[in-house]
Structures are given as structure tokens and as C-alpha cells.
Amino acid sequence: DAGVIQSPRHEVTEMGQEVTLRCKPISGHNSLFWYRQTMMRGLELLIYFNNNVPIDDSGMPEDRFSAKMPNASFSTLKIQPSEPRDSAVYFCASSNLAGGKETQYFGPGTRLLVL
Amino acid sequence: DAKTTQPTSMDCAEGRAANLPCNHSTISGNEYVYWYRQIHSQGPQYIIHGLKNNETNEMASLIITEDRKSSTLILPHATLRDTAVYYCIAPPGNTPLVFGKGTRLSVIA
Numbered sequence: 001d002a003g004v005i006q007s008p009r010h011e012v013t014e015m016g017q018e019v020t021l022r023c024k025p026i027s028g029h030n031s032l033f034w035y036r037q038t039m040m041r042g043l044e045l046l047i048y049f050n051n052n053v054p055i056d057d058s059g060m061p062e063d064r065f066s067a068k069m070p071n072a073s074f075s076t077l078k079i080q081p082s083e084p085r086d087s088a089v090y091f092c093a094s095s096n097l098a099g100g101k102e103t104q105y106f107g108p109g110t111r112l113l114v115l
Numbered sequence: 116d117a118k119t120t121q122p123t124s125m126d127c128a129e130g131r132a133a134n135l136p137c138n139h140s141t142i143s144g145n146e147y148v149y150w151y152r153q154i155h156s157q158g159p160q161y162i163i164h165g166l167k168n169n170e171t172n173e174m175a176s177l178i179i180t181e182d183r184k185s186s187t188l189i190l191p192h193a194t195l196r197d198t199a200v201y202y203c204i205a206p207p208g209n210t211p212l213v214f215g216k217g218t219r220l221s222v223i224a
Contacts, residue, residue, distance in 0.1 A: 004158075033211065035214075042214060042215070042216055043153075043159070043214040044214075045211055045212070045213065045214075048211055056211070091158045091159075093158065093159075103161070104159075104161060104212065105161075106157075106158025106159050106160070107158055108157065108158060109156075109157075109158055
């Protein structure tokens, strides 16, 4: 089992550019979570999906952020336009239970730096 | 959502037991206590969870007080690889995990 796969692992971009982060959950998992981690704010839940449907996006910071899950094996988190304050590590996690808290498996994260 | 309180940091000698406390005095009867940890530069990793009874698995033991207002995660023989931030979380019902600041455990050789 390859675990949760995220790409890219590192991204450096300039302010104003569009950034797309990608996540492939563990096969068979039906819940997917996007988190953001910074030193100041810690680990924050941005949005989560159950059976490809967004359940709670109250953590999405603003309209510049959007997330999609077109099928059970792929999700994207897009930032357009990006700003320096978006610099963070973005984690994707998946679970095989709806909201399954003990079965969340995290990916290695994408380290985003917006200059 | 039960608020949890953990010490900011702790040290533990290698080979000794690491006892990480967590207060969750506002926990309700059906809220589980979950423990995750995050090793530097990695995503969080599930450790253990419990409701009322003490629990043990290959990673750790979880001791929950009878009134359920606090719990202790025990790593019986801490190694340098156990150095991490440990999160105690008590989310209600079907709500997702909300990570706090956690306890930064440093295992010292």
C-alpha cells in the first residue's frame, strides 16, 4: 500500500500565481481531508469530503481557496491568486470511515512557499 | 467539542516510560479521546483512542480516569524516534479531528 500520495512535495511560486496541490487517497477510503499547518496557527482543517462530496468547508480561509474531488482516487486544492501568507505545509489525509478519526492516514505534505 | 489541555513540552530519558497527560474536563459521555503524534516534517500519525476503559496497543497505552476528565498516554520504553508532538483530541460525534498545540516530547539519550 503506497499510502496517501501528495504532489508536488515542494512548491515555490510568486505572489499572484495559481497553485494546485494534488492528493491521491488510499484505495478504498471514502473520506478525504485537507489540512494546513503553520507555526502560528498549527494544524487547521480546511475541508473534508465524504464519498467525493464536500461535507464541511468552513475552514477554507477565503474565496481564493477551492477544493475538488472529481472521483474517489483524486482531489485537488487550488489557490488563486496565491499570497505570501498562504505559505504553509498542506496535508491531505484519507479514511475508510465517514469522519473516521482513528483511521485517518496522512500524506507527507506539500511545502508551499509563496514569494 | 471538548477542550483539551496539554503541557507545552516534556522531556523523557531514552528507555524510560513517557507519561503524557491531557485534561478534558468538559468531555461528554459519548466523546472518545484520540491521540495522534507528529514527527518532525511528517504528517500526523494515529496512536490510540479510548472511551472509558484503558486501552493498549503495540504503540502505547491509554489510561482514562474514572470520571473521564483526564487521560494519560504512556509510551512504555521511549526511544529517540518517539520525539514528536503528541496531540490529545476529543471531538464530538461525527465531527472531524481538530488539532490543538499538543505536547512536544523530547526523548533524550
